[in-house]
Amino acid sequence: MLNNLKYVFKKYNFLLRQLVSRDFKVKYKRSVLGVLWSLLYPVLTMAVMAIVFTNVFKFSTPGVNYLVYLMSGLIIFNYFSEASNLAMSSVVANFSLINKVYMPKYIFPLSKCIFVGINFLLTLIPLYAIILLTGTGLNVYHLLLPYGYLCLFMFTLGFGLILSTVAVFLRDMFYIYGVVLTLWTYMTPIMYDIAIIDHPLLQSLLKCNPLYWFVYFSRRIILYGVVPELNAWIYCMVFGLGFLLLGVLIFKKNQDKFIYYV
């Protein structure tokens, strides 16, 4: 079993690399600014949001810098929305290949989550630039951040596997998920603090959102310079590992049927 897994991993590792590097080449080939866009894009989005929410809606986060607050949440949500979206369409988009040559089908959602993941790592550069420029400063607990990001990756991959399975059987999913994502943006405390919601039921409802915990985990470290509470550690892992297992299970159970829907 383990040997078999090792063999499959070794055999398809090269394909995985090729798929990821293909996405990179295609994405940056034609744009003059190239990779710089990956750095610039979240900064510009952040700037727009900051202007709208501080001036129009008068949002504020007492005690911490609002720009860092925004940015730390934004990069997490952006990762999730882009990776899950690409993962969803990845299987359908590669039907012509699946129909002709055998390869493990999970490789398509996985390669998308990795590709966006590398982009995510690039967006850490503007995040840290803003952390330093705003005087928020660094602390030793930043070393704990990879835990939260790893859980985010697992959650996104699991979710992407589920989405890509559903999308094979139900093409409406592409439209439905677009709406869901819009709703999800507002349900995740990216631009506001969850404390401003004074309805206790609604507040606990918002905490059922897995993304809340990944955002919360990283903000405790970046903004407040403390070790996240134990429940944050647990929720991150439960959502991350739980969705990954669920996604793998659902995908595995259905993948042999994909071919009939080509």
Place this chain on the structure above:
Amino acid sequence: MEQNQYMVEVENVSMRFNLGIEKGFSLKQWFVDVGKGKKHEKKEFWALTDLTFKVKKGEVIGFIGSNGAGKSTLLKVVAGVMKPTKGEVKTYGTVCPMIELGAGFDYQLTARENIYLNGAIMGYSKELIDRKFQEIVDFSELQEFLDVPVQNFSSGMIARLAFSVATIVDPEILIVDEILSVGDMAFQAKSENKMLSMIGGGTTVLFVSHSIEQIRKMCDKVVWIEHGHVQRIGGKEICDEYIEFMNGKQG
């Protein structure tokens, strides 16, 4: 290795398709169907029923039969693209399907990048492609266009590149759905020769063709499939029976 070792074993393989499946099912379609009171009936279709045969190492086995007899489905099952509804397929060794040319290309990438991408899709290792890179380029005769995006290629150039990548390995089991010959006249001759030499080169080959002449020339063993059943298995004499059968159908 033993001489009489089996490379492919197909045992009681049946393949069922559900024709009721709506490809690209959408909610709109569902509402329309419900509104009209149309029920999704299950229309089943057995593309293959109870197929059994074995292929020995080094054997070239040809499949004949009318259109829609199930030949291509069978090859897909052997290649592992589809799982049989019933029965079992065992393959011993690397299986290389000659896929439709260029299916794995990304048209925004250059020829060089596509050689690696398409190679990876076919299951080759990086070392293998590195080693064979020059050979691929030489065969395709596209040396000067290596760093040009494939979208700027003519269809003939794309076919030449795809053919060169696809035929570079010496797989243990080769699956061929129609002999490919692509490009201009000169390249067509070259590519057909390459295919023939691959088939004749001691590998185990599963070969589908509508050209009875090619089957007769190449194959040691012939399987005649009709309506998903094995009609006859045997030597080249099957070809004559098949031709007679087809003539009978016409007359």
